[in-house]
Amino acid sequence: MSKPPPMKLLIETLCDTILDLPTAPLTSRTTPKTRSVSTTTLEKIISLGLELRTSLAQHEALPSPPSTPSPELLAIKAQLDNLTSKVDSLTNSPSPSPSPELHAPPTRVVASAPRDSHVIRTAVPRDASLDIVLHPVSTHTKPINKPPSDVRMQLHKYIWNHNHLQHLLSAKPGTPVIRAVVLHPDDSVRVLVYDQHQRRALMCDSSYWVKQCLPGYSISYGPPAHGHTIVVHGVPTTFKPRSEVSKADLAKENSHVLRDQPILNCHWLTHKRAAELRTAKTHSSLVIHVPTASLAQQLVASRVAFDGVLLRTEHIVLRASKCYNCFRTGHIAAYCHRPATCGNCAGPHPTRACSCPHESTPCKDIHECPHVAVNSATAAIALIRIPSPYGLNGSDAYRGPLLINPGGPGASGIETVLTETAQQLLELVGDVYDLVGFDPRGVGRSTPQAQRIPSQLQAAIWGEETLFGALPPLSIPGNVGLTLAKAEVSNAVYGQSGADYLPFINTPYTAEDMMQIVRAHGRDKLSYYGFSYGTVLGATVASLYPDSIERMVLDGVLDAQEYYAGNVTANLLDTDKAVNVFFQACYEAGPDLCAFYDSSAKQISANLDALYEQLKEAPIPVLINEASFGFVDYGMLRGIIRDVVYFPYQYFPFLAQGLALLQQGNGTAFFEFAGTTSTFSCDCANSTNPDNGIDALLTVGCNDAPVQNYSVSEWQSQFDTAAGVSEYAEVYFGLALRCQSWPVGTSSRVPSPSSLGGNTSAPILFVANTIDPATPHVGAVATSALFPGSALLTQNSTGHTSTSATSNCTASIVARYFVDASLPEDGTICQVEGEFFPAGASA
Structure with missing residues (x-):
């Protein structure tokens, strides 16, 4: 028996x-x-x-x-x-x-014995058409350590407790949805449902239930047929993906990461029908399949090497298809049988038949993208909105619009919502808000657009087309005078071409626009999430409309008083500290993980100084192909390092690899990173560019600051003072010099530093890193002190804004604040998860 x-x-x-x-x-x-x-x-x-x-x-x-x-x-x-x-x-x-x-x-029927005392596996029929397969997002994801039945019950309880999921499933509480949950040896999870409708509904809502029930996992369309997938950009089209010899050569060049593991398969990203177009290009994107998720993570972190060049490498994320007829997920317009929904006004008609007078912004897969007129004689603000399901069905849980600003000034809120950042924000704040991105006055798709030089072609000839070209290194003799001379000419042109709108592009006007957007949604109070410069915008709104604040999180806090005083040096207090973190982290990681390693952190710093001196004398030429060539010089390297320390957990391995290559005379990686891989082109001499970040930055920054017209010697003296605070002062200070001879005076609407602050209708949550290269921690302390009842949450990390690192502690506090406006205790410090040089990220 x-x-x-x-x-x-x-x-x-x-x-x-x-x-x-x-x-x-x-x-x-x-x-x-x-x-x-x-x-x-x-x-x-x-x-x-x-x-x-x-x-x-x-x-x-x-x-x-x-x-x-x-x-x-x-x-x-x-x-x-x-x-x-x-x-x-x-x-x-x-x-x-x-x-x-x-x-x-x-x-x-119960299958084999459990892998440990806490996990029971059940044998269930294999039906890929009813599968939902999830994989760990990184090697740091903890495997599920509880019985599948617990997971299954947790999923059911989540489904039954969320009305929007029941609506998608057309199910009542208690209806069985999850047929089985299976845990696989590779830590993947298979969720089996009863029918295709349930599978489609859960795939549409995956970002919510996966985060709550299976944290650290991401969903895909069934098990990966060829392992785990990454995409490598810029691969020469002479590469033969189907050739075993080509795959072997690629694996050999990346053996430091693959460590004898094979490349399972590779193919071009574009469809077969695009092969003719691909043959006309010299470079394309290559999809690579590797055996495990951890190996894919390591290749993304270290970047795939091809013929000695480190190429941009990313994960591939498969998403459900979106219908542009009814804006539902799960099918395309060709197979749509639902009533049409307008992408401009959300009315019951096709977008192309819309009579709405407002211009529509290209929406990609987002629901609503109108322009809103704010004093139509002055500006039209471009918006993009991801609507809350609670708002669409009239639920009492709906909290209205949540406006976001990614910083700058000059960064586009629309572009931010069109990236994965939007999904991350929704997971943080919940789907009870409409997520609203907007391009502030003068920025991107809003009109009129700030343009200091009337056309792209003229700007290219004048040398204003890129951030790196716009910031000559001021430590080189003569560049202070050169920058001032170019600024006077550019600003004189701007005074003529932008005379009608230039005085109306500043932070206080944008604050008023934000309140109009809120009122257009039928609300009286503002919910807002601002980063970097967006914290100055938030502090301005809170000062002008203190009784109209519902929720406000300001992350990466600029000292608002110093900003309106025009003191650029206040931004530099932590910059050198952030660079020094790289030296120390590289030394502690060792030669196996940090390609720029040396005998001490001090020696690594000295090696970088030597590179700077070398590039002052002899920039390194770069030739990628006949349409992409240039050089890496001192100013470019300064700018790159300034950018890299914004996101050290993401870019420190790349920085070490790039510096090591630079020592060998190879500047390709940094040249590509600087975004100068293509020669200039435009459709016509009068074309405009939605990405007008530099012009918008200067327009808003100079309009907000007091008039500062000094002589060359006076500016040189101010720069020398700033250089005493940080050796990276020249990267920032060039922007201040460009306000010389600004064509309009400071508007009376710009608040004086002493007028900022006040008691707000809801407390403000400030968030700051211990070391932030652009917005030092002391600025957050000073600005939070202007608003009684606010709280400052400190994240113990290096980088620009708390989003530069992963911290479950920070995320939970921010998420709780958006629920009930609860604040952390004074002095709360959150730790982060992750390493600057993770295993497998070596060059």
């Missing part, structure tokens, strides 16, 4: 049976012989099952379980018999007779 299954296994199997019970009213899965169960009854049975599992776990945790059944164990067995009887009475299945040995109810 075989040994009876253990009680723990019976409880797990019984809980699986409970979740398979049909609920009233009868569904297509309910047979006439099976009685339906009310939601209330099912919830009571589930509660009893959970209590039973908890009791057994507490009993098993005893130091030495008695050899004979204890009263507690006998009580648990009695509860199990009672629960089994309840389930059997509802399913009309024969009840197993209670006995001390407890026989298993005939519900499921």
